[in-house]
Amino acid sequence: MNSSSASISTKTGGNPKWQRFTAAERTARYMVYLVVLAAFFASLRTVEIIPEFLYDAPEQLADMFTRMWPMDFASYPTTIHGAMLDTLHIATLGTLLSLLLAIPLALLNARNIVQSLWLNWIAKFFLVSSRSVNSLIWALLFVAIFGPGVLAGVLAVALRSVGFVGKLFSEALEEVNMGTVEALKATGASPASVLLKAYWPQAKPAFYSVVLFRWDINVRESAVLGLVGAGGIGVVLNDAMNLFQWPKVAMALTAIFVVVLLIELLVVNVRKRLI
Amino acid sequence: MSALEIRGLNHAYVASKPILHDINIAINEPGIIAIIGPSGTGKSTLLRCINRLIQPSSGSIIFQEADIARVQGRSLRELRRQIGMVFQEYNLVERLSVLENVLTGRLGYMSAWNAWRRKFKPEDIDRAFELLDFVGLSDFAMQRADSLSGGQRQRVGIARALMQAPRILLADEPTSSLDPKTSVEIMELLKTLATDRGIPTLVNIHDVNLARRYAQRMIGMSGGKVVYDGAPSGITDDHLKTIYGGESWLQ
Structure with missing residues (x-):
């Protein structure tokens, strides 16, 4: 207002x-x-809300915790560790793969770089389509096409990330100081050189920041993708829950929690150095 | 053959509101040519038409036996790289070092691939250091451009323009963001370039006294037209009244 x-x-x-x-x-x-x-x-x-279930909730919660404790530490080296690495691979590969599409789309979408409304809108269309579909849905699609496994997870993460990284990088490009762009054009630099020496240095910190942030999100998302069969820790989690192996569930959840925490610390530190 | 000849130049951003009316200017001599006139009268537009940052509506700009108003693509860039430009807001690449900012003046002479890998020619790097020395910033070569003061940044801007080995220099309000003392220093520097290195230099400037002091020729603009073109000594209060309107500001 x-x-x-x-x-x-x-x-x-x-x-x-x-x-x-x-x-x-x-x-x-x-x-x-x-x-x-x-x-x-x-x-x-x-x-x-069913009142009976609501009154009952604290009791159920306590019951679940007693079934989860002690955690199944023995399951970590045998199943959870490998699945956790798969999850990290899905997130990392997915993020890197998304850049192949996100960078060109970001350039096409930035109105101060491509002065064609048509191309801007085409880029926007792809960016929005990528974002409007949740990674779980992408994963369901790719599990149907490529079968269950890591590949489906990587593609799901990549396609969801294109829209996020592309949109935010595009906004960073649109916010650069156009005076610098004008100055480098005036030196007779080619469009490619202007892109590399005027736009890129100004948008670079935002770019790395966005990619790191998306990678962080992707680690968390790919932990869930296993629920629909797209590989990683989620598969282990899902199987353990279906078999009522609560101690193993607890171990998997703890592993996810610790990894997410470590990644958060890593991302914060790297980002500090970038800007 | 003039270094630069502007013939019948017109420009309008919106067809009904023309900015420049039939500008005819020929520049033959080295030295500072000051363009004075009120804000919004088209001084900046005129300078930007000369290196085609703006496409003029009609007219021609003859430079190096070509019409800048008509060329495209590579041939335009090859003309542009011979025209240095200095800006009011310096327009440096803030996050790059001072030295690299000066080296961007060579972008018109190298491929994007080499620019990406920072493969500047050794003689270009030597020349960049020389120019930094000339503008008095050798000690700052490795600092980031955003750590400099306004006057220092403008010196980097001038060094960048010189790096192009320009045949003419355009300066759009080079002193408007600077304090009076620094303004004089920058004008001294431009004057040295314009006379000692023989580069004709067109300077848009608001400060009439500064213009009189350094220019050897002055062009007065008003309402998108050239209303005075001649020696600084020939400018009278009457001319200034025509250019800026009113007289109370003259005291």
Whole structure:
């Protein structure tokens, strides 16, 4: 609402009286609050919480923890370690593969680089399609095509990442100082040289930052992809749950937690050095 | 044969609002040619038409026996690289070193592939160091450009333009972002280049006194037209009134 114009109405015989919003704007704002409240209560009525299950929840939770403890440490070297490495491979390969499509699409999408609305829109179409499909759905598709396994996971992660990396890199390119671009054009540099020496140095920190962030997200996402058979730790997790091997489930969850934490630390440190 | 000849140049961003009207300027001599005029009168547009950062609506710009207004692609870039340009906001690549900024002046003479690998010719690197020495920044060669002050950045901008080995130099408000003392230093530097190295230098400038002090020729523009073209000594208060309008600012 910050962009709405303020109104000044003149009081007779005094200084002009200033109000942030006009009467119509104020009414509209109250209507928005009202709609939000109404939506909250409407949805509360439709979720149909079963009270018995709700009262029972703490007991069930305690029960699950007792079944999970002690964790099945022995399963780590035999099954979980390998699956965890698969998950990391899926995330890393998927992220790298996504760059092959994301970089060209980002360039085509950036209006200050490609001055053709048609090409901008075509690039935007692919970027949005990639983002609008969840990686789990991509994984289901690729498991159907290539069969269960790591390859399906890699492709699912890659296709989902294209939209994310492409859109954010494209925005970084659109935010560069155009004065520098103009200056290098004026030296007689070719379009490719202008791209490499004016756009790239300015967008580079954002690019690496986005790629690292996406890799971080992909590690977490690829841990889940196994649930639909796309390889990695998720497969182990799914099997253990189906067989009620709760100690093994606990071990797998702990492994995921520790890996995600370590990656978070790594990404934060690398990013600090980049900028 | 003039170093640069502008004939019947017109430009309009929007057809109904022309910016430049029938500009005719011939530049034959080295030295500083100052262009003065109020904001929005088309001084920057004129400079940007000369190296075709802006495509003029009509007219011709004869440089090196070619019409810059008509050429495209590689031939345009080959003309552009012989025209140095200095900007009000310096327009350096902030995240690159000072030396590399100067070397970007050679981009027009090398392939993108070599630019990517930073394969500059050894003689270019030697020359970049010489130019940094000339503008008084040898100690800053390895620093990042964004660590410099405004005056220092403008010196890097000038060194970059010189790196092109330009036949003419365009300077768009080179002193407008600088303090009075630094402005004088930058104008001194441009004057040295323009006279000692014999490079005709077109300078857009707001400061009439600075223009009078350093220019050997002045062009007054108003409403997109050239209303004065001659020696700085010939500019009278009457001319200034025509150029800027009003007279209260003259005191």
